[in-house]
Amino acid sequence: MPRHSEATLAAIKGAIDIVSLIGEYLPLHRAGSKFKALCPFHDDHNPSLEINPERQTYKCWSCGAGGDLFDFVKDYERVEFPEALRMLAERAGVALETPSPASGSGPGKAELLRACAWAERAFRTALVGSDEARGYLQRRGLSAAMVERFGLGFAPDRRDWLLARGRREGVDVALLERAGLVSRGEKDGGLRDRFRGRVIFPIRDIRGRAIAFGGRILPSVEQRMAESGRGVAKYLNSPETPLFQKRRNLYAVDLAREAARSAGWVAVVEGYTDVVAAHQVGLANVVGTLGTALGDDHVQALRRLADRAVLVFDGDEAGQKAADRSLELFLSHEVDVRVLTLPGGQDPCDFLLGEGKAAFLGLVEAAADPLDYLVDRSSSAFDLDDVDGARRAAEAVLDVLARLPGARGAGRAGLDLKAAKALDRLAHRLRLPVEALRRDLAKRRRPDRPAHHHVQLGRIEEGPATSGRTGGDGEASPAPAIRPADLDPLDRELIEILLNEPQVVGQVITRVELSSLRSQAARAILGACYDLHGEGRQATASEVADRLEDPGLRALLASLVSPIDPRPLSERYRNGRYLPRPWRDRLAELLPRLAERAGRDRLRDLEGALAETDPAAEPETYRELWREKMRLMLELRRMVATKKSSDAS
Ligand SMILES: [Zn+2]
Incomplete structure (x- = not known):
């Protein structure tokens, strides 16, 4: 780590105003003496990030992210502290005492x-x-x-x-x-x-x-x-x-941000030339995806640009397929989105340069709500005069509707309203009774499939951590955001330590089994840490975040990394050297507690197995289980004794 004195840090802080710094990354709104923005560190719906110009700090009231300008650059750019320091020093025109050695490799x-x-x-x-x-x-x-x-x-x-x-x-x-x-x-x-x-x-x-x-x-x-x-x-x-990372970036996002903010909407096209053509005809609020299907990260990036996103698709078959694929994504994110299909198989570049801005705005005006689009699509894809065709058209729509998440708060009512509207429209189109469609939808939404418990590559599946609040009355099963408080306390402590002090993963991997954690979200994060360690990479928070596909998990992770070092500046540095926070002490306390808990879980399993084993029919198995139980009880007793003696000393 490069040496840097308090004076250097203070000089950088003095030269850069946090409001203008964050304003370069995010649209800000003034709120009294402070500023607000949509938080980039979690899936934010209301501006939860508050910037305090007087104290030169920021804080998210929802996920807990916060700190000073170093913390912001570190977290937003996903770099380590020395790198953030270097970037800000360069910007501030402050020379670092030690020429910056690159962090890591x-x-x-x-x-x-x-x-x-x-x-x-x-x-x-x-x-x-x-x-x-x-x-x-x-x-x-x-x-x-x-x-x-x-x-x-x-x-x-x-x-x-x-x-x-x-x-x-x-x-x-x-x-x-x-x-x-x-x-x-x-x-x-x-x-x-x-x-x-x-x-x-x-x-x-x-x-x-x-x-x-x-x-x-x-x-x-x-x-x-x-x-x-x-x-x-x-x-x-x-x-x-x-x-x-192409799944995070949008083409021309820098050129589109102002126009998107003032228009209140942003259009998304696929090609570079499509974007350039749009700007050329006077539509600057247009961005492009970079040769990749729209994903969760794009949705968040778009929401930071404007309240409404207009997805522009070619009129050809490939364009229709792309539109279908992105529907569920946007429906499940509860963003205000419109689907615009260009007439006659034209691509956006040709259309914009040929027909001009007004024609395009007309299409934007008429662009369909995704559910309407869905109903239109399936009614045109099947032969509705045929009973079988009508049934299949209905199924296609109900399938998508059933997969929509039950959203939180006001949004949920909005989504149900949208779904009800779509059902009415579908019933009208297909000449089917709306009641039947509603019943069918309720049946599809009922979570009668058994919850599965495996964690697949960091993606969180339906399981104990998320399926606990399912309403059984035909509501969609909610996929709530995972808050730190939802985690088992010991799991949470372990994950917090690992994320803030990634070097300890080698110690943890030999002592904590993945399956011994109780929260599925914690297992997913720990699994990613172990994978990285196995590949010889440091399990830093940003590396771990890259491994997690689920945005809920990434938001959880962001809220577990402590961006704020609560110690005063004078305690954080000695002789210009940063003093690490005492994460290792916390780990030393935690490991025995985790071991004891894992032992007790194992004991309960053994007792269950003993109860199910008939000693007369399977004497050998029964004895084996019994011996294992005795061994474990002794071990647990020893653990408790060690804990008591260390507590006493
Ligand atoms: Zn946040």
Whole structure:
């Protein structure tokens, strides 16, 4: 860890206002003397994050995230403290006492950002020099102003164009590799450019910093490759890097945020050129997905941009399929969403440039509520004059409705209202009695399937931790957010310690069995820690979060990481060195308690097995169980004795 004195930290804090810092990441609203925002650390529905300009702190009243500007950057950027310090020092223009060694292995985020910024400039310069690339953009109808606004560039069709330029200009090649700009060849292991013969679309984060690139192959290069028998992807993105995860990022999010906020809605399209075309016709509140299906993280990112999301899909078969897939996602998230299907199989770029802004706004105006869309879709997909067709159309809709989560509070009534409306409409379309549909839906929603208990790759399944509050009267089974208070207290203590002091996982893995934890959510998190450890990686909170698919689990995790160090600054540092918090002491206390609990659980299992075993019929088994029980009781007695003696001393 780099040395840094209190004076340095104070200088950085003095130079950066937390309100303007957080304002670069999130839209803020003034609330009295403070500011509010949707919390980025949990699935927030009301602005729960409060920023206090006077104290220069932030705090989420819902998930408990909070701290100072270092904590915010650390948690938002998912970096360790030294990295956050480095980023903020650079921004504040404060020199660090020790030149920053990169944390862990490889370069930090700040270096990667610099490499991407350098590459963006290089690609832009190359575009100026390429008639062919500029000609291609012109033919697509993209204006020079948009080329400038989006920072479009060009990667010449050479193995080592960027590589050679980097070497000439003294850019670290390892850095380019880590940033996904060059890669090693499969055959010779030699380095070469990732993007060749492609128009380049820089992918930027919410603050406008290039973090990755997308490349569209030039038609002439594509043709040449095809003639020589080699297929090549039309579009190619940067690989996942520490800066870029495509399921989290949206294309043009930086350029769209202001317009989205003032319009109150944001449209989502698939392609880069679709986004550029929209901005060109004056619709700046349009973003793109990056070659990946819409997922939970996108929903959250969209909700931070605007209250309503309009999903734009091509009118063709593939577009319809994509629309169907995203419906459930958005329905289950309770966001205000509209589904817009373009007429006549057009793609958004053609439509926008051909028909213009007003025509598109007309479609937005008429865009369907997802449930209406669903009813329309299934009634057009089946032959309704046929009894069987009508039944199957109804089933398709009821299936989706039954899977919708029972939402919390006011939202739940809203969702049920929507569902009731959809049923009415469906009944009308299919000429079926609405009562029958309602009964069918209730039956589908009833959770009569046995709850299963396994945890699969960090994804939380229906199980004891979440299925306890199911209403049996035909309501949807709720999937409540998991709060720290829902966890078993010992489980929670263990997870908190691990997340805040990841180095102890090696100690824990040999002493705590996954199955001995009582809360399923805790098992999922611990399992991810163990997996990371097994792969030789540090189980930091951000790494663990990356392993968890369930947003509820990630929010839980965020609320268990203590972003606030409660100690005063003077106690946190000695001689400019950060003093770790006493997590290890807490672990030393916890491990014997967990062992004792696991022992008691095992004892109960053994007693159950003994009760079910007939000593006359299976004497050998019975004796074996009995011996095991005696051994365990002795062990437990010893544990209790050790605890007493250590309590007394
Ligand atoms: Zn929060």
